[in-house]
Amino acid sequence: MESVMRSIGQLARESGLTVSALRFYDGAGVFGPAWVDPQTGYRWYAPAQLADARLLCRLRRIGLPLAEIRLLLAAPSDAQSAHQVLDTHLRRLEDGLADARRELSQVRTLIDQREHSMTTINSADSADSADSAAPLGGARLTVAPADLVAALAAVRFAVSAEPVAPMLGGILFDLDGELLRLVATDRYRLAVGSAPVRAAARTEFNVLVPAALADRFGALAAQADAAGSGELTLTVEGASVAAEAGGRRVAGERLDLDFPDYRSLTRLRPTHRVELPASTLRRAVADGATRPYTPTRTPEAPAQGAGTRAAEVPVTVLAVSRDGVLRVIETEPGTAPDPAETAAAADGDLLVAVNQEFLLEALAVGTPDQLVLELGGAVSPLAIRAAGQETENFSMLMPIRLG
Incomplete structure (x- = not known):
């Protein structure tokens, strides 16, 4: 042997x-x-x-x-699926490289600002220089007011109200080529809104805007859209971020905090994809049975101390069959294993449990006629998109482990 x-x-x-x-x-x-x-x-x-x-x-x-x-x-040596796995990973590596280049650009800007600040402090005429110099880190872009209103509406529901996580109490304004992405998350859900913009070449615009200030931007954009005022201008200079349209200006301070990297989540590859009328799913979720769930708060977000129990929430259990049919599990669970869930699992259905209230909020955004749901497994995020607009506004819900 x-x-x-x-x-x-x-x-x-x-x-x-x-x-x-x-x-x-x-x-x-x-x-x-x-x-x-x-x-x-x-x-x-x-x-x-x-x-x-x-x-x-x-x-x-x-x-x-x-x-x-x-x-x-x-996989067999000649299987097309093996090449698809490699192609998917190559795209992931390329996206990661693009992310790294954006982060390096931000790092270079911060280093330049730091060096300029130290030089100014050590200069004999630093007071005159501070009065005459323009704020550092200036960037400017223009966007249609209606597009900004829609992008803000697509993400506002996902902003966190947890005081222990102040970076989640804002909306990230992240320029990606000719698209401005707005991102909000409270750790349990993530929402992305997009708006086409015009900006000078090589413009860097990555700003965390407090939710209250973002709401003021939205109100200004809505007024400008109603008045037909044309484009809205967003500018960031140093710690200040501002919106201007129709002769009116709203400004405030950005949040100088690190927002979580959302891009890795948005690039997850689904294993199941279901398209269905939005009204059908909303009605099924609203009228369908739920099971109670009491989450345990993490040490990072305590209510009365680490490990305490939060308020009970209703959970909707979705089942996706092998032929792509989605339904809400209707049987109320008891102390024993739920018969409907057991039967669905035996049939090879994918079971995903999510907070019912969060799911209904996500379904209400934009009120599209047709939805596309993307699922990658029982513990992978559930993505909700409007059919035909898969790269625009969408949201993701973090699943709850069954059992």
Whole structure:
């Protein structure tokens, strides 16, 4: 046996993987030995496994997620699905590089501001320089008032009211090419609104606007739209952010806080995609049965101390069949396992549980006729989009673990 098979150490040397990595992948059910000696516990690998081990080493180097490595190794060598997994990961890497370039640009700006500030403080005529110099970090863009109103309406419901997380009490205004993305999250849901804008080349505009100030921007935009005042101008200079339209100006201070990276969530690839009338889903969720759920607050967001129980919330359980039909689980749960959920799971349906109130709020935004729901699993975010506008305004709900 030993003369034909490879020991774990020998396979590690020939494949480029470490022994600890091979043990990890075995425990994770990704890549295991052909035979384990029942007396010694030694792992032995077949000669044919060397090729997969070398492939696994390469996949590890490019940072392919564990679940996708498992799918790729299980796929036939000529399977189109394997190439789709790699194409998806390549897009993810390219998006990550674009994100890194944006962050580096922001870092360079902060370094320049820091150096300018230190030079000004050490200068003999610093007072005169401070009076005459323009504020640092200036940026300007223009947007149609109606587009800004719609983008704000798409995200306002997801702003957090938790005082312990002040960075979530604002709306991120993030310029991405010719599109201004507005983002809000309270950790349980995330909403993204988009508006086309005009800006000078290489403009950097990434500003966290307090919710109250964003509301004033929205009111100004609504007035400008009603009066037909044309474009609205957004500017940021130093700590100040302002909106101007129709001869009126609203300004305030930005939040100097780090907003969570939302882009990784928006790039999740769904496994199920369902299109249905919005009115049908709203009625089914509003009238359907719910199960009670009492969340445990985390130490980062305590109510009366870490680990305390928050108020009970109603939970809607959605089931998606293999042929893409979505329904609300109707049976009220009791102390025993819910029969409807048990039957759905036995049929191979995907079950996703979400806060009913949050789901109804998300369904009310924009009131589209047709919706597209994207699901990636029982514990992956549920994305809700208007059909035909999949890159514009949308929201995501964090699921609740069943059981």
